[in-house]
Amino acid sequence: MKKEVAMSENRFDFDTVIDRRGTNCGKWDTMDKKYGNTDLIHLGVADMDFPSPQPIRDVVHQCAEHGIFGYTDLGDDFYEGFMSWEKRMHHVDIKKEEIVFCPRINISAGICVGAFTEPGEEVILHTPAYGPLYEAISKNNRTVVKCGLKSQNGKYIMDLQQMEAQITEKTKMLLLCSPHNPVGRVWTKEELEAVGEFCIKHELLLFVDEIHGDITAPGVEFVSALSLSEEVRKRLIVASSPTKTFNIPGFILSYLIIPNQEYRAVVKREIDRIGMHNPTIFSAAVAGCAYQQCDDWYKAMLSYIDENDKFTRAYFAEKMPEFYIYPREGTYLLWMDYKELGCEEAELEKWFLEKAKVSVYMGTVFQEEGRGCIRLNIASPRKLLEEAYDRMYVAYCHIKKN
Numbered sequence: 031m032k033k034e035v036a037m038s039e040n041r042f043d044f045d046t047v048i049d050r051r052g053t054n055c056g057k058w059d060t061m062d063k064k065y066g067n068t069d070l071i072h073l074g075v076a077d078m079d080f081p082s083p084q085p086i087r088d089v090v091h092q093c094a095e096h097g098i099f100g101y102t103d104l105g106d107d108f109y110e111g112f113m114s115w116e117k118r119m120h121h122v123d124i125k126k127e128e129i130v131f132c133p134r135i136n137i138s139a140g141i142c143v144g145a146f147t148e149p150g151e152e153v154i155l156h157t158p159a160y161g162p163l164y165e166a167i168s169k170n171n172r173t174v175v176k177c178g179l180k181s182q183n184g185k186y187i188m189d190l191q192q193m194e195a196q197i198t199e200k201t202k203m204l205l206l207c208s209p210h211n212p213v214g215r216v217w218t219k220e221e222l223e224a225v226g227e228f229c230i231k232h233e234l235l236l237f238v239d240e241i242h243g244d245i246t247a248p249g250v251e252f253v254s255a256l257s258l259s260e261e262v263r264k265r266l267i268v269a270s271s272p273t274k275t276f277n278i279p280g281f282i283l284s285y286l287i288i289p290n291q292e293y294r295a296v297v298k299r300e301i302d303r304i305g306m307h308n309p310t311i312f313s314a315a316v317a318g319c320a321y322q323q324c325d326d327w328y329k330a331m332l333s334y335i336d337e338n339d340k341f342t343r344a345y346f347a348e349k350m351p352e353f354y355i356y357p358r359e360g361t362y363l364l365w366m367d368y369k370e371l372g373c374e375e376a377e378l379e380k381w382f383l384e385k386a387k388v389s390v391y392m393g394t395v396f397q398e399e400g401r402g403c404i405r406l407n408i409a410s411p412r413k414l415l416e417e418a419y420d421r422m423y424v425a426y427c428h429i430k431k432n
């Protein structure tokens with residue numbers, strides 16, 4: 031990976047390529063070890079190759095300079111900041127008492143599946159699906175009811191008829207990813223209402239992962255499940271986090287919003303039982319700052335991701351047209367169908383790694399329903415994406431020749 035130094039057109043620099051290797055980085059160092067190659071460009075793991083907002087970095091410096099790193103709790107600045115953010119950005123009113131700290135959404139999903147279902151009972155999950163949501167069900171010895179998303183007119187929709195056909199007396203819960211990872215859909219109010227009515231009809235608990243909710247394409251409005259009717263909210267648990275929004279996943283900070291007091295008490299007991307009481311001192315320090323001081327960075331980041339999206343679509347349309355890129359309504363991830371290439375997943379992955387020297391997530395990482403697609407992370411400096419795509423084009427030419 032070569033270094034590039036180029037200033038962006040505004041005061042936020044998303045163009046400089048920062049070498050993340052040698053920092054125990056999950057996206058780069060861990061993937062190097064996985065593939066046994068330090069010459070790869072990694073576009074798989076879902077975090078950004080951008081520096082986090084300056085106010086967050088300043089708060090971290092202040093916290094470090096204090097020099098005492100004791101047990102810490104989330105302060106009022108976090109609660110006030112998060113509630114204000116949700117009201118400003120998503121028109122949702124949240125009460126402080128509804129917010130429950132839990133360090134990672136993956137942990138939250140596992141806790142909720144374990145707390146509200148019994149071994150052998152069923153949980154619905156739309157596929158292709160983000161792996162940890164699938165594992166939150168399977169590793170708790172519950173049955174995953176895979177309900178495949180349906181590709182219709184070039185984008186994915188939920189198949190409510192299939193959901194109705196698959197439900198049994200053992201089905202107790204539905205896990206929803208909104209916006210959806212990996213396919214990039216932002217579910218509309220009507221789609222969410224239909225899911226809510228489905229859960230009411232069949233007395234299901236609805237767990238919604240909204241970690242990507244702040245990252246949407248231009249003209250697309252994210253609708254939180256918290257905006258649904260009170261009848262839905264009675265059976266609703268929403269998981270959220272600032273980590274995708276402000277590129278701070280290393281702080282390990284997330285929380286649940288649970289309107290139902292009885293559900294909230296159950297989750298709190300489970301968190302207490304396994305001893306997860308406190309955030310880290312650094313995550314507590316940045317939590318309020320992120321939601322109150324970083325709006326400008328956030329808006330500039332969305333604009334840069336959108337330009338990366340346009341650049342990627344134009345590049346592939348011109349040079350690798352067999353890749354169909356699904357519409358990106360949300361997230362900074364692209365879901366790309368390569369079936370027209372006529373090659374198998376193992377063959378394409380080999381070309382990526384050995385010829386292109388680029389790693390992406392192959393579709394079956396998201397269950398068998400993802401076969402024939404790849405997930406590609408575009409939250410990187412454009413020069414880095416361009417280098418990766420140029421490498422991919424070389425591999426593509428080999429595939430076409432053969």
